[in-house]
Amino acid sequence: MLTFHQKIEILDSYPQLQRKDVSLGRVNYHYEESLHDKKTVAFHLHPNGNGYVYAGLLTGYKIDDKGFVNIRDFSEEELRSLLDASIASLSEPQVRAVPAGGKKTKRLAAETSWINGEGQKLTLKAEDDLWYLYSSLSLEMAFETPDEAKEYLAEEGFSQLQD
Template sequence: MLTFEQKQQIIESFDELERKDISLKRVNYHLKTSLYEKTLVVEKLHPNGNGYVFVGDLPQYKELADTRHLVNIRDFSEGELRDVLEAAITYLTEEEEPEPQLEETWTNRHGDELTLRHDNPDYGVYHGDNVEELFGTYETAKAYLLEEGFRLKK
């Protein structure tokens, strides 16, 4: 296990992190360049070696993270600590890729038209401006339209 001082040295090697001393000789580290309201990357680093790093919803830390999206770094090696810090910094400084917008027009044999639109996170089927149905996936929305006799307009 790394000592408090070793963890501090590793964390402080990341120039973008700013140290803030808090109570009971604990230390927080904030990310000055965060694109989000969340700036706290290292929380409550304690002289006993305990501390937490914010990992958001990064899939590689899902099993380790608590409900606040923090992982305990008490038993992390130098490599593990550097990896989690790099991942956290990247997570907070890179903009999310926008999901591609989907809007399709579907028609039936009578000439009626419905619009299938991705309204994150749902897929809505619209008649004009009115919502007909909402679905959790594109596949279920498409199946509904096909069952109702609609086909994708070409």
């Protein structure tokens, strides 16, 4: 198993990926030239060794419902192979198909409300080609795609309120 620092070194060796430090010491890597809504290639690499790489457009990998593969126990060769395939898949246009799992994805409205188990409410709004997350009137975060926003909200324990 690679350490957190070894995984970071491998990901840093890909000049087409941009590192984004996120909460709790975790790190994401984005592929800004992606031809798809998905730009996150590596998600929540954690100092404990856990982390995920996007494989939603690939076959032969055990993916979660968001299209990510857990890379906790990957060797350097396995990680590089997955990263190469992930970047290549995001570099090619794809015909719209039903996502993995056979469900059609529900598009987000221009403004949606979200709540967590503690009753905290957030509002996600589409403005100027970005998705902004607000707590009351305070801006909390901005996202490039609605999928990125939904991933973050789900990871943080929020679910969408039904209007």
